[in-house]
Amino acid sequence: MSNWSVYLSGEIHTDWREQIKEGTEALNLPVTFSAPVTDHSASDDCGARILGDEEKKFWYDNKGAKVNAIRTRTLIEKADIVVVRFGDKYKQWNAAFDAGYAAALGKSLIILHDPALTHPLKEVDAAALAVAETSSQVVDLLRYVIRGELAG
Numbered sequence: 013m014s015n016w017s018v019y020l021s022g023e024i025h026t027d028w029r030e031q032i033k034e035g036t037e038a039l040n041l042p043v044t045f046s047a048p049v050t051d052h053s054a055s056d057d058c059g060a061r062i063l064g065d066e067e068k069k070f071w072y073d074n075k076g077a078k079v080n081a082i083r084t085r086t087l088i089e090k091a092d093i094v095v096v097r098f099g100d101k102y103k104q105w106n107a108a109f110d111a112g113y114a115a116a117l118g119k120s121l122i123i124l125h126d127p128a129l130t131h132p133l134k135e136v137d138a139a140a141l142a143v144a145e146t147s148s149q150v151v152d153l154l155r156y157v158i159r160g161e162l163a164g
């Protein structure tokens with residue numbers, strides 16, 4: 013069985029990535045995970061810290077966003093499956109971009125969010141091949157697509 017590459021995008025304030033990783037490890041699924049930089053300060057400051065400071069906040073953020081995009085685009089392009097999590101506490105505009113980019117590339121896209129976000133994310137959900145409400149559902153999806161096995 014070949015190794016699957018799964019990119020985990022989106023919300024960084026909960027342990028959903030760890031839940032998915034632990035679930036796939038428990039099933040011994042052949043998956044390699046990648047993700048954006050989840051250290052918020054490093055992600056915000058990378059452009060200016062590496063390429064030089066900016067006086068205006070717009071250019072500071074713009075530079076960081078572009079540096080982060082090098083990682084994000086490369087890892088999404090290499091991924092077999094892209095999972096994008098939308099949390100309810102913060103607006104994850106970067107997650108919306110990642111979902112749209114993955115869909116435009118024809119990647120297998122799984123969206124993960126609470127049921128309360130179904131209406132606001134209806135267009136994003138429409139681009140996905142599956143919409144999950146829990147990390148365990150994502151693990152079950154991975155088990156099925158990789159092994160053809162249903163849980164339980």
